Amino acid sequence: MIRILRQILRTGIVTEPLPSAVEEEIRRTGTELKKAISKHFRRSLTIRQVDAGSCNGCELEIHAINNSFYNCERFGIHFTPSPRFADMLLVTGPVSRNMEIALRRTYNATPTPKLVVAVGDCGCNGGIFGESYASLGGIDKVLPVDMQVPGCPPTPLALLNGILTAVDGYPGRKS
């Protein structure tokens, strides 16, 4: 136990203020975001991540926004195991034919109002997999998408920024 405590103390807090270029943007969305999240989501935004056919690259980066450097929980963002509790679906793609039905079901299981964020080049437009017998292309081929985060895979900062921007633009969409 003493070793664990020592290691924790020695490590300290590694969570960083976001780098200046991104921080500028996030600060802008940040203040708005606080308001938006407080207003619409009772200070906590709950995300259900759905892999609709990705190569696992995007998943690794989504994991990374949970690590202590990015610490997405400080913005009130956390991930839920069930779509029933989710405010936002974070969907990576391309949508494979074999996942289409499961993705629609997950969407239908999520209470409205809800946001859909398409992650990665493949989630945006099918990427290198394109459209074929097995791949339907981007997420927007199946679900209404509120926000796209391109990148292969998008960096954790791009992901955070994308999520925040989606929330920021939230009042503009649906009832």
Added chain:
Amino acid sequence: MSMLSDALTAALGADLRPGIWPDVRPGARPDIRFESGQRPLSVVCCTLPKEKFAEAARILKKAYALLAAEWAADETPFGKGFAVFACYRWGKEYFIVKSELPADDLRFPSLTKKFLPAYRFERQMQSLMGVVPVGHPDLRPWIKFEDWPQDSFPLRKSFDATKPMPRVVGDYQWLRAAGQGVYEIPVGPVHAGIIEPGHFRFQAVGEMVINLEERLGYVHKGIEKKFESLSWRDGVRLAGRVSGDSTVAHSITYSMAVESLAGLPSGLSGSADPAGYSIPQRAHWIRALFLERERIANHLGDIGAICNDAAFAFMLYQCSRLREMMLRTNHRLFGHRFIMDRVVPGGVTADIDAAGKEEILSELEFISRDFEKLVVIFDESSSLEDRVRGTGILKPAKARELCVVGIVARASGMNLDCRIFNPFPPYDEYDRLELDVPVKISGDVHARTYVRIEEVRESIRIIRYILENLPDGPIVSDLGVPSPGTAGFAAVEGWRGEIIYWLQAGPNGEINRCMVRDPSSINWLGLEQAIPGNIVPDFPLCNKSFNQSYSGHDL
């Protein structure tokens, strides 16, 4: 030439020794011949009549060979029918047995009763290529879902892959257990965590699992078919996205398979490879640097996640911190956090300078110091040990029967590692990059974690050695064009295990078939066998300790 081909020719009674390629000695039986188009020359490909396909498996099993892959190819562009292939591994050798099937009779004898991994390979071959394994005990489709049209075989040349397929009504027969107190838990495809989709069905009594049935295929994106529409150069981008966590290993394997077909004559610079191509030596070393960095980063993530699934979140946060540091260094030095698209056929596109070397060395110094502290904590946490020891055991005998590869194999007593037994540059005899691999025999979650721990240490040592001895020179060279009808093969030890690519050039020199064998294609069977007897709540822990790729399996 090869011990396996000797064993086979002796047992078949064929008066045949592979003479000087591509000659076939006079008196040889015309139905048994060695393929002259298979590259590299160290990999032997032998064509047998299809009646002998399973007999060859029996002979090779007796010679203690393991089945590495089985696949089918559509050879109609060559004016022929179809062909089935089985690739065996024994020690340092890979040996491919091929049988040709006429287009009007696509049956071939199943290998499943000789080699268990053929179970899924053959279901997949039947589903996607429409060849029929005779004697296979379970011909439910695999990857092909029940709502696909029955007559759609995407890997056939006659199939139009650009059009979407209609959905039809169908049903999948699950295995069912019956009896008092037996119940079923379906899980997935959308899982609770941030992971890929797959479906698991547990038959359980009380807390104990009596059977686990996997159903995969949800992330089937038509990768193998997609390769056929790409050029040799563009294929590497797709290979880098077969499994995002193994992007480096997959790009290296693909590139090596292409290089074995289209390389320059050796002897200019770099290692004189028996395959007869020459890629700059520096490129090989930088590839190894990328490969080992990928290994460390993924192992760190896994060690943390395994502990987290045993409710020891401390390790997750500590390990992901170290992992994040490595990814950032990758981004700074090589321009991508996972070093995606930095390996191309012919070499690499990212170099490293003296400052970069310094940065990596000091980072390794830090990571290795912190990592050792964490290992002590791991060792001393008795409650953690209680969860990981004796959980999810894959016994050595079963592991061998299933022909598992990589960390799963090494945790179950099998001493397998392509870097040692099928050494590719710079791990081969020319560059002498030596290494030790850890082998454990208990086959439980603890063993699989500890194999990773020791591999992290070893990879840190390898990277230091690479940086000290990195040869100078160019990092990329031009490639030739693959000749029609040739086939290239490569096997590389990624962080999960052995990855195999087999590429066949068509009549016009294009990609006719690209077979991808991710370690997950075999190791998922290992998970299915390791679960019965464990309690349901231990499944996530066991699954994480295997951590197989869904995307690499489904393709």
